Amino acid sequence: GENVEQHPSTLSVQEGDSAVIKCTYSDSASNYFPWYKQELGKRPQLIIDIRSNVGEKKDQRIAVTLNKTAKHFSLHITETQPEDSAVYFCAASSRQGEYGNKLVFGAGTILRVKS
């Protein structure tokens, strides 16, 4: 089955700097890659996603890049702000089950933005 590895596990940056989180996946059939942000004690919330037919996607300060050949994708946050501090999860979706896709998550990255 699919396996997703996420690095780093913790990341501290100065306010205004950029942050990059990287994930690798094992199943070449995976075709959907969402990123979730989770604040302490809250639900995970989708911040951006990308499909396998696209190499890059951007939404204001957030961007995601996908390299299908190398089977890795990355989250880029520019001009970080204290409110970006949270746990970020990557995930990969592939058709593993009998009926539909399964979403496999990375272990998460704790991002701390220091002001």
Place this chain on the structure above:
Amino acid sequence: NAGVTQTPKFQVLKTGQSMTLQCAQDMNHEYMSWYRQDPGMGLRLIHYSVGAGITDQGEVPNGYNVSRSTTEDFPLRLLSAAPSQTSVYFCASSASGSGNQPQHFGDGTRLSIL
């Protein structure tokens, strides 16, 4: 729209007890799923459903049971609670029957097994 609603928010059980975690969504989503979240391990899929009457296993299905009799509801049953099932449980739903669309999460149920 309430979105995805989970009940209860907190629960303490004794080893061997059974219980059902409730999940309901009002978005007419076909795909629903249950995850458990443990420290340092991200979210792991327990079971999922692509529509009423259709369920399948995820990564960690042992000790859990599900059914999907309606589009709106997807309850998760713990058959005989064990301390290893202490976790935060999240229910999620997605518009696509394949699950290849953004998933909307509930607020979670924090479960402790003594």
